[in-house]
Amino acid sequence: TEYTGIKMEVVKWSPEASAEIEGKVGGRKVFLVAATLRPETMYGQTNCFVGTAIKYGVYAINDEEAFVCTYRSARNMTFQGITAVRGQVQELVSIDGAKLVGTKIRAPFAINPEVYVLPMENVLATKGTGVVTSVPSDSPDDFQTTTDLRKKPEFYKIDAAWVAIDPVPVISTPTYGEMTAPAVVKQLKIQSQKDTKQLAEAKEIAYKEGFYNGTMLVGEFKGLPCKKRNRKSAHG
Ligand code: ZZB
Numbered sequence: 553t554e555y556t557g558i559k560m561e562v563v564k565w566s567p568e569a570s571a572e573i574e575g576k577v578g579g580r581k582v583f584l585v586a587a588t589l590r591p592e593t594m595y596g597q598t599n600c601f602v603g604t605a606i607k608y609g610v611y612a613i614n615d616e617e618a619f620v621c622t623y624r625s626a627r628n629m630t631f632q633g634i635t636a637v638r639g640q641v642q643e644l645v646s647i648d649g650a651k652l653v654g655t656k657i658r659a660p661f662a663i664n665p666e667v668y669v670l671p672m673e674n675v676l677a678t679k680g681t682g683v684v685t686s687v688p689s690d691s692p693d694d695f696q697t698t699t700d701l702r703k704k705p706e707f708y709k710i711d712a713a714w715v716a717i718d719p720v721p722v723i724s725t726p727t728y729g730e731m732t733a734p735a736v737v738k739q740l741k742i743q744s745q746k747d748t749k750q751l752a753e754a755k756e757i758a759y760k761e762g763f764y765n766g767t768m769l770v771g772e773f774k775g776l777p778c779k780k781r782n783r784k785s786a787h788g
Pocket residue numbers: 553587588589590593674675676677678679680681682683684685686687689690691692754755756758759
């Protein structure tokens with residue numbers, strides 16, 4: 553599979569993250585970095601997800617930039633030619649996912665560019681960077697998780713304002729219209745992010761429908777098939 557990396561610059565750390573990180577990054581700009589299969593959906597980002605039980609680090613990429621991601625993905629990046637010394641990981645500070653929640657970041661290309669870091673139960677530490685950018689219009693996992701967070705903000709220890717952005721229409725599909733993920737979640741009668749089996753099926757359906765039959769509703773490729781947009785530009 554071809555993943556695209558999305559860099560989301562930190563605008564304001566949560567108080568917990570600030571206490572651990574500020575003063576330790578040496579003037580570098582810090583970005584949360586997410587791996588996505590669907591760069592054409594980036595207009596519709598409404599937040600970003602981390603796993604609360606996952607360990608993250610802030611890794612120096614060079615003197616100007618540092619990335620927040622898992623150690624595993626930071627190590628992989630050192631073999632992709634983006635760091636000064638091949639194979640050498642430079643961890644500036646480590647941090648628990650739970651403490652990143654509430655951090656405000658800038659999501660490139662998003663219609664609402666200032667978004668928050670929120671908790672998701674199904675983030676896998678072993679996949680991508682461990683940071684997931686959220687597009688509830690087109691990703692069933694993202695739609696269901698933001699729905700859960702909106703229903704019970706206290707339970708998830710978040711401020712309701714952090715999950716206030718509604719899904720943004722980005723792609724129209726012949727079967728599901730402008731809100732593919734919410735429609736598929738409804739069709740499969742998914743109730744919560746704990747319904748992981750149905751969510752995997754929903755993701756498969758939404759992916760096929762959006763990628764192969766979808767038409768872009770916004771941006772540079774408005775009116776064109778998603779497939780075409782993906783061929784023209786592999787990078788967000
Ligand atoms: C934005 C996006 C928008 C995504 C969409 C999907 C969809 P796959 O097929 O299993 O490889 N993801 C990335 N990293 C993780 C992680 N560590 N834990 C959990 N989820 C993760 O799926 C790749 C997708 O899974 C990625 O693409 C990311 O969400 C998420 F409209 O990025 B995606 C129907 C899917 N639509």
